[in-house]
Amino acid sequence: MPRFVDRVVIHVKGGDGGNGCASVHREKFKPLGGPDGGNGGRGGSVILVVDPQVHTLLDFHFRPHIVAPSGKQGMGSNRDGAAGEDLEVKVPDGTVVLDENGRLLADLVGAGTRFEAAKGGRGGLGNAALASRTRKAPGFALLGEKGEARDLILELKTVADVGLIGFPSAGKSSLVSAISAARPKIADYPFTTLTPNLGVVSAGEHTYTVADVPGLIPGASEGRGLGLEFLRHIERCAVLVHVVDCAAPEPGRDPISDIEALEAELAAYTPTLQGDSTLGDLAERPRAVVLNKIDVPDARELAEMVRDEVAQRFGWPVFAVSTVTREGLRPLTFALWEMVASYRAAQPEILPRRPVIRPVPVDATGFTVEPDGGGGFVVTGERPERWVAQTDFNNDEAVGYLADRLARLGVEDELLRLGAKPGCEVTIGDVTFEWEPQTPAGVDVVPSGRGTDARLNQSERPTAAERKAARRERRRPSGGDV
Template sequence: MPQFVDRVVIHVRAGSGGNGCASVRREKYKPLGGPDGGNGGRGGSVVLVVDPQVHTLLDFHFRPHVVAPSGKHGMGGNRDGAAAADLEVKVPDGTVVLDADGRVLADLVGAGTRFEAAAGGRGGLGNAALASRTRKAPGFALRGEKGQARELTLELKTVADVGLIGFPSAGKSSLVSAISAAKPKIADYPFTTLVPNLGVVSAGEDTFTVADVPGLIPGASRGRGLGLDFLRHIERCAVLVHVVDCATAEPGRDPVSDIEALEAELAAYTPTLRGDAGLGDLAERRRAVVLNKIDVPEARELADFVRDSIAERGWPVFAVSTVTREGLQPLVFALRDMVTAYREAQPKPVLRRPVIRPIPVDDTGFTVEPDPQQPGGFVVRGARPERWIDQTDFDNDEAVGYLADRLARLGVEDELLRLGAQPGCAVTIADVTFDWEPQTPAGGDVVMSARGTDTRLERTTRVGAAERKAARRRRRERGDRP
């Protein structure tokens, strides 16, 4: 039996960018050909796309991890790495995307609607792109950025014009099957409907959709029974129809008390899409009441008795029978008129324009704060410093020196001095901690040195050509073989 899933938690991770290449062109008769390392390719993003052929979130239930491909690394000969293709993930119409804190990130309605769930990382620059007047042949390249990783919650909220609400076994599924071509499961036991059923209803030249959702019981707004599953799927409905069982034999049940119980649950429920499309809370939606099962004589008498008291609320009341089809045609055309009035009252959709938010001129792009876990230390936060940390190869002294130059030009060192940082104090950026040495002339002209080294750093362990030549001479004097 097919399984219906309307709420899942997924883990999305975009692809990382490819690393840049550190290469020097070597040709015959051209020993100093210059740097020719290419850039890394961009990582693929994870994009959610609405597909009308998808009706459930079942695939994510079994495969909650979604990973996009990474970009290729750069190569010598000024060859850039290939960019990875975006991973498009199909979701059903009406999917709402929430972050780990429950904030709504996107409401995906309409075929083809797209949302970038995780952005791919940018590729690292090769040494050809890093060459400058003072650093003519860089012996390093930048690493690619890591792809964005997020935990998202997907909720499916049925897209329908009319939502049928009522107690279990009130006849909602029978009503949908009688006024549309839908064939939901119908039985005489509670909670027969476990998943929403959609039906398309024709009224003259107009059509509208009707949703039959799981039955409601007192306490549904607090998660009792199938309440949350029920309430989630009527958030988009413009018209709510109370389907009341006038032939129920349960003690303490009558049409008026059933409607009051349903209204109390609607008022207690807080929609995720508050204010979506101008609908407002559930308590503000248009209402209609259907007194069902009047083919039973006692039910017809009860419907005639309570009809006027329910109509005093200002709601249209219809007495119907899905068995004999009595009263169905007036109900269908009345719902058509209510849906049409709602559609006409909606403002015309306005094309979204791109919003440009320039960065203020006094925004440094980073903050420096005292480290709460390490006395005398500081923590640097900011998109650019943290991205530069990920791009740096800390096994290469020249790359570390380039990082120091970038941080100095950004103003991190001046801010540390202003806050009273002492030499040797711990400075943490992202997940890397440094021993800060202000005497390092970061940001100044780079002194020419061997590739992969920086004379401003004392911790250089790279073996130079002169040292290797001296080592070979000593081995020959001892008679050793290389």
Template sequence: MPRFVDRVVIHTRAGNGGNGCASVHREKFKPLGGPDGGNGGRGGSVVLVVDPQVHTLLDLHFHPHVVAPSGKQGAGSNRDGAAGGDLEVKVPDGTVILDEKGRLLADLVGAGTRFEAAAGGRGGLGNAALASRARKAPGFALLGEKGQARDLMLELKTVADVGLIGFPSAGKSSLVSVISAAKPKIADYPFTTLVPNLGVVSAGEHTFTVADVPGLIPGASQGRGLGLDFLRHIERCAVLVHVVDCATLEPGRDPISDIDALEAELAAYTPTLQGDTTLGDLAERPRAVVLNKIDVPEARELADFVREEIDRRYGWPVFEVSTVSREGLRPLTFALWDLVSRYRAAQPEIVPRRPVIRPIPVDESGFTVESDGDGGFLVHGVRPERWVAQTDFTNDEAVGYLGDRLARLGVEDELLRLGAKAGCAVTIGDMTFDWEPQTPAGIDVPLSGRGTDTRLEQTDRVGADERKRARKARREQQP
């Protein structure tokens, strides 16, 4: 038997970018062929796409780990690595995406609506793209970026025109089964319906959808019974219909008290989609009342007795129906379509928001430097952290290139301004360095062998001399 899953946590991980290639063109009679290393391919992204043929999150419930393919490494002869293809995950219409802290990220409504759940990493540049006046034949390439990884919660909010609400065993599932082709489970015990049932109803030339929301009881807005698990499925319904059991034998139950109890729960429920521009607040939705089971003589008498009272108190249209004898069903379907069409027409037209472009000021450095409280410094910024992640620290030339980039960005000057001393710890991203301010960094780089940097060699020699002097001083201080 198929299962209905309307809430799931998925673990998404986009593909990593491919590494760049450090290669030199080799050909007979051309000893100085120049760098020809290609760039790495972009990592694939994880994209959620609304598919009208998907009605549940069941697949993601059983396969919550979603991993996109990584990009390929570049190669010589200026061959770029292949990009990892985006992984499209199909989700039902009406899926809401929340982050780890419960903040709303996206509300996917409408076939084809897309959301990038995790962005793929960019591929690293090959040495052909890194060649410049200072570095005519770089002996290094940049590493690919890591793909984005994050956990997301997906919640399904049923997209239906009419939502049927009522106490357990009021006849909601039976009503859906007789006015549409849906075949929900029907039995004579409370809480038979454990999942929302969706049916398509025809009213002449028009069609609309009806959702049977599982039975609500007093206290549902605080989580009692099925509670909040299914209250959210009424948020998108244009019309709410109270289905009242006029043949109930439970003490203390009558149509008026049933409607009052459910209205109190709707008033206490706070929708998770605040400011939904498609339908507005729950209190503003049109209502209708269906007095069900009038095929029972006592139920028909009760329906005739309370009909005027409901009309006087609420002003909502009232319909007397029987799902057994099919009495009153045809006028009900046409009346519901009329309510849906009038309410939809009264809603303001949704105008797509235009993207707002906010240029970065010309004096924006793109990074910040702060003290860590222990004599070290923390450098934050998208560019510095990305550059560090792309650097191969086993290659001295790549490390020197990183120093040049940070110097041009102004990190060196900012550290000096804040009073950084030689040897203090400087952390960028997940890497911590011993800062050497005496190491020159700039655009003009002294020529050296491929994969080496004379500045780092000088720094190593200076550091070795200092260590020797420190050891000698300690020996002289010993008695």
């Protein structure tokens, strides 16, 4: 049986960027023809796309993990790795994207609307792209950047022109079925409707949509009943219609008290969209009142008695209808269309959103250095953290290249200014270093063999040549001298 799901938590991850390639061109009579390692391909991004054929978030309920393809590694002969394809994920019209803290990220309305949920990582540069005047044949390449990973909340807010609200068993589902081709479940017990029902209504040459919101009760804005689950579906409605059951058997209830109780819940409800909604605040939406079930004699008498009083107290148009005999339905459908059309026409024109480009200030360093409270320092910033993540720490030349980049950015000077001592721990991203200020970072590189850096020879770490010799020693067969 199909299920209606209107709120899910998904885990999205962009594809990782491919690693760059460290290669040297070799051919006959050209043993060292220069670096020719290609760049790694970028990782694919996860993109949410509005599709009119999708009406629920059910697929995400069963498959919440979404991962985009990663980029391929670069190869020799200047061959770049293939980029990972963007993964387009279809979502219903009216989907709202929130972060883990409930902050609004995107309001997806209209077929084809797109939102980049997780960005793919950049591909690492090959050694051909890293060659310079002083480093003519780099013996290293940059690693690919990891794709963005985060948790998102998707909420579906029904896109409808008219929202029907009322107490349970007020006849909202019957009204939708009577004025449209929708066939919602109808029964004589409260909370029959557990999911919003959407119907298309024809008023002459015009059509509009009507949403049946599950029954509300006092305290709905605080979570009682089904209030918080479905109050969100009225946020996009241009017109709100109070459906009042004039044949309600409960003592102490009357149409005016029912309307006032629901209006108090609407006033207490805080919409997620708030100022970002193009329809404004809920209190400003046009209202109408439908006095339902006048086919019952007592209900008709009550409707005639309170009709003028409701119109005078609230100032809204009032309609007396019967979904059984269809009395009063035709004037109601045309009146609702006029209210929808006039309200839509009064709203400002929605202009396509333009991308906002915020240039980085000239004097911005792009990083910050703060003490960690234990004698060390923590460096934060987009560029330093990305550079560290792209560095192969098993390659001395790559580590020296990283030191040069950090020195040119000003990290060394900032550490000295803050009083960093030799040997103190400096953390950038997920890597912690022992800072050695005597390393002449930022100066011209003295060639010392591919994969090595003369500035790091004094460190206790084994060099690339030492590691290669150790591997040969381990592979040498045992059994005495030969």
